[in-house]
Amino acid sequence: MTLERAMFYLMSLVALSSGIYIAASRNLVRSVFMFFVTLMAIAGLYVLCMADFVAITQVVIYVGGVLVLIIFAFMLSGRETLSGLQQLNNKFISIHKVPAFLLTILFFIVMVNVVVKGNVNGIPWTAKAVLSGNVIGAKDTTVNNIGINLMGNYLLPFEIISILLMMALVGAAHLSRKERGI
Amino acid sequence: MLIAAGLFAFSGLFALFGVYAERKVSAFIQDRLGPMETGKYGVLQTIADVIKLLIKELIIPGAADKWLFMMSPAIIFIAVYMGFAAIPWSSGLAPSNINLGLYYIFAIISIETLGILMAGWGSNNKYSILGAMRSAAQIVSYEIPAGFAIISVVMIAQTLDMQTISAQQGILSAEHTKFLGIWDVTNVGGILSWNIFRAPHLIIAFVIYFIASLAESNRAPFDIPEAESELVAGFHTEFTGMRFAFVFLAEYSMMFLVSMIAAVLFLGAWNTPLPNLGVVRLADWTTGVAWGIVWLAVKALALVGIQMWIRWTLPRLRVDQLMNLCWKILTPLAFACMLISGVWRLWVM
Numbered sequence: 001m002t003l004e005r006a007m008f009y010l011m012s013l014v015a016l017s018s019g020i021y022i023a024a025s026r027n028l029v030r031s032v033f034m035f036f037v038t039l040m041a042i043a044g045l046y047v048l049c050m051a052d053f054v055a056i057t058q059v060v061i062y063v064g065g066v067l068v069l070i071i072f073a074f075m076l077s078g079r080e081t082l083s084g085l086q087q088l089n090n091k092f093i094s095i096h097k098v099p100a101f102l103l104t105i106l107f108f109i110v111m112v113n114v115v116v117k118g119n120v121n122g123i124p125w126t127a128k129a130v131l132s133g134n135v136i137g138a139k140d141t142t143v144n145n146i147g148i149n150l151m152g153n154y155l156l157p158f159e160i161i162s163i164l165l166m167m168a169l170v171g172a173a174h175l176s177r178k179e180r181g182i
Numbered sequence: 183m184l185i186a187a188g189l190f191a192f193s194g195l196f197a198l199f200g201v202y203a204e205r206k207v208s209a210f211i212q213d214r215l216g217p218m219e220t221g222k223y224g225v226l227q228t229i230a231d232v233i234k235l236l237i238k239e240l241i242i243p244g245a246a247d248k249w250l251f252m253m254s255p256a257i258i259f260i261a262v263y264m265g266f267a268a269i270p271w272s273s274g275l276a277p278s279n280i281n282l283g284l285y286y287i288f289a290i291i292s293i294e295t296l297g298i299l300m301a302g303w304g305s306n307n308k309y310s311i312l313g314a315m316r317s318a319a320q321i322v323s324y325e326i327p328a329g330f331a332i333i334s335v336v337m338i339a340q341t342l343d344m345q346t347i348s349a350q351q352g353i354l355s356a357e358h359t360k361f362l363g364i365w366d367v368t369n370v371g372g373i374l375s376w377n378i379f380r381a382p383h384l385i386i387a388f389v390i391y392f393i394a395s396l397a398e399s400n401r402a403p404f405d406i407p408e409a410e411s412e413l414v415a416g417f418h419t420e421f422t423g424m425r426f427a428f429v430f431l432a433e434y435s436m437m438f439l440v441s442m443i444a445a446v447l448f449l450g451a452w453n454t455p456l457p458n459l460g461v462v463r464l465a466d467w468t469t470g471v472a473w474g475i476v477w478l479a480v481k482a483l484a485l486v487g488i489q490m491w492i493r494w495t496l497p498r499l500r501v502d503q504l505m506n507l508c509w510k511i512l513t514p515l516a517f518a519c520m521l522i523s524g525v526w527r528l529w530v531m
Contacts, residue, residue, distance in 0.1 A: 029250070033296075059290070060285075063296060068295050068299065071299045072315070072318065074303070
């Protein structure tokens with residue numbers, strides 16, 4: 001077993017087990033902190049896919065941003081509200097869980113189909129790219145490539161995302177603004 | 183493994199030295215003597231402190247979330263410690279030479295916030311939670327001007343590789359270096375080819391980064407997360423013994439790490455400050471692997487010295503003043519620096 005393969009299984013194991021802990025744990029705050037472990041493991045998987053830029057971006061945005069904001073929300077809401085949330089019906093089988101159950105089953109079927117029918121080793125375009133040498137090595141810089149593609153092929157989606165973020169910013173600023181005369 | 187152990191030993195030794203220096207500097211500024219009893223001039227004081235911390239009892243408060251409380255000092259320290267992995271010490275001498283080094287450090291440092299929040303929540307103490315919230319709010323906001331100051335350097339350097347950024351600022355540069363965009367100093371080197379002089383608006387970016395880095399390492403005048411007069415000790419109120427030592431170690435390593443980043447990005451990294459003057463080839467004589475380590479260490483230690491000087495000179499900022507400074511002054515200035523960088527790269531360099 002090569003080192004890469006060993007790392008892949010290790011990262012996957014960490015990601016899966018921490019994910020299960022997040023879903024099963026009753027302690028909300030602990031599951032949020034466990035989410036950090038999941039995110040780091042997934043970042044490791046990205047690195048193994050030679051998407052190091054994506055891996056680091058994931059850490060910056062999710063760990064440095066999203067996770068901190070979630071914890072902030074917890075801290076502002078206080079312990080009593082949280083313990084109230086944790087006392088809600090925790091029976092394993094109940095009518096509330098039918099939609100979630102259906103969704104998971106359907107998603108699981110989709111995933112199994114992808115794995116069984118995907119034939120990951122024989123996709124034509126990857127074979128063609130390997131033949132023509134259009135691949136990225138472990139030591140190559142990916143940033144330049146990403147920049148050129150964002151400003152070229154994917155300019156429209158990039159701009160649409162920026163407008164979406166702009167709308168969110170304006171909305172947040174409007175909501176947090178003080179009303180005059182009160 | 184050896185490098186990792188070496189870096190760990192280094193950050194430990196630096197914290198020892200840093201605490202001693204901090205005490206002596208504060209004593210000098212306040213016209214006192216500082217520690218004088220343990221050893222000559224009190225040089226053994228911090229070693230005695232470490233022994234005291236090692237033999238102290240580890241207390242876990244009854245109401246604390248045990249796991250979060252125990253894990254958080256480790257996460258805070260490891261986040262800072264991993265940042266050192268990508269810092270170049272000299273030409274061809276870096277623990278890990280990755281081509282996204284700068285971005286990696288930026289990401290790793292942001293994990294520290296999570297550790298602080300974990301400590302605050304895990305302690306289950308009013309002061310700790312308040313301190314952790316203040317700290318997270320402060321770090322998250324000050325990451326923005328710091329990030330834009332860094333981006334304005336990256337736009338000039340055109341790379342995220344710390345080693346390439348360093349090499350560009352001296353006589354080993356592969357491309358032409360111009361002092362203030364007019365005078366070709368590729369063979370002169372020295373202080374003239376540092377980033378802050380290659381593009382003068384980076385002086386502003388440097389100041390912005392320095393202020394933001396003070397806030398990110400929770401140093402005065404931005405130390406409201408651990409404001410002694412209001413919050414006892416902020417997020418690390420409940421920590422004792424080795425756990426407290428780790429939080430402290432993280433703080434001092436963070437000071438050194440941000441100073442090193444500032445030195446690498448703005449102050450010529452491991453390049454000598456002495457230029458070649460005609461036949462007196464000062465820059466050629468003072469460039470080399472060993473010299474590089476010396477220069478970088480001197481620059482970083484000088485910045486740490488300034489951090490201490492500021493801590494004992496300026497009063498603490500209030501929360502609203504802190505946020506005003508960040509969002510109304512530093513962020514627009516950093517944006518302006520970024521714009522100038524683009525123009526400078528396209529038309530001047």
